[in-house]
Amino acid sequence: MAASVQGDRTGNLPAEANEFIGRRLELAEIAVLLGTARLVTLTGPGGVGKSRLALRAAHAAKPAFRGGTWLVELSELRNPDLLTNTVAQATRLTEQTLRPLLGAVCEHLAGPPLLLVLDTCEHVLAECARVVQELLAQVPELRVLATSRQALGVPGEQLLAVAPLPLGERDDAVALFAARAAAAVPSFALTEANRPDAAAVCARLDGIPLALELAAVRLRGLPLERLLEGLGSRFDLLVSSARPQPARHQTLRTAIGWSHELCTPLERLLWARLSVFVGGWDVEAAEFVCHGGPLSAEDVLALLASLSEKSIVTRDGEGVAGRYRMLDTVRSFGAEWLAGLGEEQAVRRRHRDYFRWIARQGEAEWLGPGQRMWAERLTAEHANLRLAVEECLATPEPETALELTGSLWYFWFACGFAEEGRGCLERALRRASEGGGPEHTLAVWAHRLVTLVPDDLEAAESVSTAYVWLAEERHLPVPALPLTGASLAVRGESARSAVLYGSTRQAPAGDGGAEFFQLMTLALQAYLLAGQAAFERCASVAGRLRQECQKRGELWMRAWGDFFVSLAAIGLGRPDEALRPAREALTAKWRVHDRLGAAAVADLLVAAQAARGEDELAARLLGVSRSLWRTAGLPQLGRPDTTVFHREYERRLRASLGDARFAEAVREGGELGPEAAIGLALGGDGAGEG
The missing domain is CATH 1.10.10.10 (Winged helix-like DNA-binding domain superfamily/Winged helix DNA-binding domain)
Incomplete structure (x- = not known):
C-alpha cells in the first residue's frame, strides 16, 4: 500500500549519497525556470552530472510542491511502451484499472502543485515527449524537470545545458575531486602544496564529475603526483589514436578505459x-x-x-x-x-534463463511462508524481469515468453502490476499464433486472471473457463470456481449468485495456481455469504480460509480471511471484535504491496470505527480510504459521488461531526503519508509523515 500523490507531501526522492559540491549558479537558474516554465530539461553529455544536479534541485524545490516531488528513473527502461507504467509505479499508482493507463496517471497526479523528475530520457526520447506533452496538457499544476542528452522537443520546453565544473584551483572541480579523494583515502587533505596537482588532474579530466570521481578512487593505490603522471601518459596515447569524438565524450571514455585497464x-x-x-x-x-x-x-x-x-x-x-x-x-x-x-548473446540468454527460473520458483513458493520475501524480491527485480520478457519475446520459440509471462501471474495479479502484466501476456499470446500446449494454456489463464475486474461478468466466466483448461492440461482435478457468482454479487444479484455458486471440491497443492484457486474458492464463498448478510456462515468460511492459509504461512489470501472475519463481526453488531482481524489484514496487504486490498481494508476500518462511535477517527480514515483507492488506480471507487459506501458514511459522519469538522478530518486523513496512514489505521495517531 502507498498513499496517493496528494497524500504524500514529500514524494519519493532518495537521500543524496554524499555531499553535493558546487553548481550554485545552475541551481539558482533551475529554481527560476521551474517558477516560469512547466518543462525544464537539463542537457549535456554522459557523466557531466545532470542526474545529480536534478536530484539536488528537486530536493531544494520540495517546499514549493505540496503534491510532492517524484523521481522517475528511466535508465533501466528498455521498452518505450512501458514508460507510462514506469511513471505510474514511481508515483505509487497501482495498475489495477482497465482504463487507458495514461489517463489514469493524469487523474492520479491531479491536485496540488507537483514536480515530476524524469531522469535519463535520451534512449526513450520520442515516448518521453509524447507522455510529457499529454501530462502537461491534462494536469495543470504539474511541472516536469527532465535530464537528457538532447532536448525532448515539447512545446514550451526550457533548456539548461549542464557544463563540466569550473577548473580553477579554488573552483568546484577541485573541491569535488578533493571531497571524493578524502572519502576514498581518509588521510588525504587538500593543501596549498598539492592544490596545483589536484587542479591539473581536474584540467586533464575536463572537469567532468564522473571522471573526477573515478580518478579520486585511484588515490587508494597511487600518490597524487603519480596519478597525474598516469593520466597524462594514458590520455596522450588515447587521444592521439582514438577516432574523432567530442572532446568531453573522449575524456570520459578515456577515464573509464583507464579504470578498466587497472582492473585484473x-x-x-x-x-x-x-x-x-x-x-x-x-x-x-x-x-x-x-x-x-x-x-x-x-x-x-x-x-x-x-x-x-x-x-x-x-x-x-x-x-x-x-x-x-x-x-x-x-x-x-x-x-x-x-x-x-x-559473449553478448550467451550472457543475455543466461540472464533470461535465470529470471525464468526465478519466476517459476516464486510461483511454486508464493502460497507459503516466503510470500512476503517473493513480493519484495520480484519488485526489486522488476527491471530485470522486464528485460527477460523482452529477450523471450525476441526468441524464435514463443513458448519461452508464454512460460515466463504466465508463470508471473501471482506478481501481476497480487503485487499491483496488472496493467503491465496484461500487456506482456497479450504480446506473448500474439506471437503464439497457434494455440495449444501447457505454456499457451497457462498464459491464457494468467491473462484472463489479470484482466478480471469485480463487475465484469464475462471476464469472471472466462477466468473460470481458462482455469478448467489449465487444470485439464496439467491433469489436475478441477475445483468449482464461483467467480461468476462473485461477479453477480458485486452487481447486486445476490440471490442469483447463490444459485450459481457450486460446492467446493479440493484441488491438490501446487502447480499452476491450483492451490491458489482452492483458497480463492473459500474467499469468494465468504464474499457471497457476506453479500447475503449470512454473517455467521461468512465468519465460519472465513475462519476455514484463515486456517488453510496459516498452515502454509501464506499472507495475501490469509488477509482476505481476516477481512471477512472482520466484516462479519461488523455485520453481527460486534465492531470491537472487528478491529483486530482488520488490522491484521491491513498489515499483511502492506507487506505484500497489495494496494487494492489495503484500500478495501481501509473501508472496513471506517465502518468499524463509525460503529464504535469513533466518528472523528472514522472520518480521518475515510480520507485515507479515498486516497488509497486513487493509489490503486480505481479513483471511481474512491469518489463519494460514485460510491455507495462512501456516500453513506459521508452522510452519517457529516451529520455527526458537522460539515466543517467532517471536511477537515477527511482532509487530514487524505494528506497523511503512507507510514502515517498505516499507523493511524493500526491504532496510532497518524502524526508521523512516513
Whole structure:
C-alpha cells in the first residue's frame, strides 16, 4: 500500500549519497525556470552530472510542491511502451484499472502543485515527449524537470545545458575531486602544496564529475603526483589514436578505459558480463549469469567487492540482501567490451534463463511462508524481469515468453502490476499464433486472471473457463470456481449468485495456481455469504480460509480471511471484535504491496470505527480510504459521488461531526503519508509523515 500523490507531501526522492559540491549558479537558474516554465530539461553529455544536479534541485524545490516531488528513473527502461507504467509505479499508482493507463496517471497526479523528475530520457526520447506533452496538457499544476542528452522537443520546453565544473584551483572541480579523494583515502587533505596537482588532474579530466570521481578512487593505490603522471601518459596515447569524438565524450571514455585497464583480467570479464543487468542485481544472480570459462561462480563475490572498491559498481544494503548497481556510462563501456568478446548473446540468454527460473520458483513458493520475501524480491527485480520478457519475446520459440509471462501471474495479479502484466501476456499470446500446449494454456489463464475486474461478468466466466483448461492440461482435478457468482454479487444479484455458486471440491497443492484457486474458492464463498448478510456462515468460511492459509504461512489470501472475519463481526453488531482481524489484514496487504486490498481494508476500518462511535477517527480514515483507492488506480471507487459506501458514511459522519469538522478530518486523513496512514489505521495517531 502507498498513499496517493496528494497524500504524500514529500514524494519519493532518495537521500543524496554524499555531499553535493558546487553548481550554485545552475541551481539558482533551475529554481527560476521551474517558477516560469512547466518543462525544464537539463542537457549535456554522459557523466557531466545532470542526474545529480536534478536530484539536488528537486530536493531544494520540495517546499514549493505540496503534491510532492517524484523521481522517475528511466535508465533501466528498455521498452518505450512501458514508460507510462514506469511513471505510474514511481508515483505509487497501482495498475489495477482497465482504463487507458495514461489517463489514469493524469487523474492520479491531479491536485496540488507537483514536480515530476524524469531522469535519463535520451534512449526513450520520442515516448518521453509524447507522455510529457499529454501530462502537461491534462494536469495543470504539474511541472516536469527532465535530464537528457538532447532536448525532448515539447512545446514550451526550457533548456539548461549542464557544463563540466569550473577548473580553477579554488573552483568546484577541485573541491569535488578533493571531497571524493578524502572519502576514498581518509588521510588525504587538500593543501596549498598539492592544490596545483589536484587542479591539473581536474584540467586533464575536463572537469567532468564522473571522471573526477573515478580518478579520486585511484588515490587508494597511487600518490597524487603519480596519478597525474598516469593520466597524462594514458590520455596522450588515447587521444592521439582514438577516432574523432567530442572532446568531453573522449575524456570520459578515456577515464573509464583507464579504470578498466587497472582492473585484473577477471575483474574486466565480470564488469563486461554484469552489463547485461538493469536495475541492479544480487550476488546469486551475478554468480549464475556471469560465471563461465575462467570466471567461476566462487570467484564472483570477491571480484564484486574489488569492483566496488574501485567504484565500478556500488552496493546498497548489507549481507545477502545487498544489491549492486552500475552507472549507465560505466555499464555502456562494459557492454561494448562484452560485445567485443563475442559473449553478448550467451550472457543475455543466461540472464533470461535465470529470471525464468526465478519466476517459476516464486510461483511454486508464493502460497507459503516466503510470500512476503517473493513480493519484495520480484519488485526489486522488476527491471530485470522486464528485460527477460523482452529477450523471450525476441526468441524464435514463443513458448519461452508464454512460460515466463504466465508463470508471473501471482506478481501481476497480487503485487499491483496488472496493467503491465496484461500487456506482456497479450504480446506473448500474439506471437503464439497457434494455440495449444501447457505454456499457451497457462498464459491464457494468467491473462484472463489479470484482466478480471469485480463487475465484469464475462471476464469472471472466462477466468473460470481458462482455469478448467489449465487444470485439464496439467491433469489436475478441477475445483468449482464461483467467480461468476462473485461477479453477480458485486452487481447486486445476490440471490442469483447463490444459485450459481457450486460446492467446493479440493484441488491438490501446487502447480499452476491450483492451490491458489482452492483458497480463492473459500474467499469468494465468504464474499457471497457476506453479500447475503449470512454473517455467521461468512465468519465460519472465513475462519476455514484463515486456517488453510496459516498452515502454509501464506499472507495475501490469509488477509482476505481476516477481512471477512472482520466484516462479519461488523455485520453481527460486534465492531470491537472487528478491529483486530482488520488490522491484521491491513498489515499483511502492506507487506505484500497489495494496494487494492489495503484500500478495501481501509473501508472496513471506517465502518468499524463509525460503529464504535469513533466518528472523528472514522472520518480521518475515510480520507485515507479515498486516497488509497486513487493509489490503486480505481479513483471511481474512491469518489463519494460514485460510491455507495462512501456516500453513506459521508452522510452519517457529516451529520455527526458537522460539515466543517467532517471536511477537515477527511482532509487530514487524505494528506497523511503512507507510514502515517498505516499507523493511524493500526491504532496510532497518524502524526508521523512516513
